[in-house]
Amino acid sequence: AQSVTQLGSHVSVSEGALVLLRCNYSSSVPPYLFWYVQYPNQGLQLLLKYTSAATLVKGINGFEAEFKKSETSFHLTKPSAHMSDAAEYFCAVSDRAAGNKLTFGGGTRVLVKP
């Protein structure tokens, strides 16, 4: 069975400050890992994915995440927060088989202060 833990249900950052969202996973098989973002009244939009190529993954909107197998982590970062980054962020894991389900973390809501 797989599971995902996101530390911190809410994070508040100042505009221009570093954004760091933590994600730890548990998986009995090598995983695929994803970060999705959800803006109010919208669906889940893919930010980035790790599928066993480079461990440092770059995504959209200036976000990146690093896969650390030894720490079972896939933390999401952005060097400089923008007001438009205010949203809820979900980490998700799936195993490496065709069409497999995603298991999500509880989400982290990001508030950006001017």
Next chain:
Amino acid sequence: EPEVTQTPSHQVTQMGQEVILRCVPISNHLYFYWYRQILGQKVEFLVSFYNNEISEKSEIFDDQFSVERPDGSNFTLKIRSTKLEDSAMYFCASTGTNNQPQHFGDGTRLSIL
């Protein structure tokens, strides 16, 4: 860019009534999914569908739930006799191949009264 579309955006139904949530996946995708998110809780997997049959289903997906791909474009989730606890946001997703990410629709908010 192709999108997954879901209708309606909000559905209000009396307890005990049947409800059908509709999704149009991206046209060349092969794998289809339903997830739900109860207010304040995690996004939870309900069911996956491939080659016209269910691939996997969760414990939530009991006999009250069913899925169907009635034609080449639609993918539906039916709840036969709704309960108050079925109130949630329901997301449809699709993907084309193994390591491609799932693309999500904007969801249907289901409110059971």
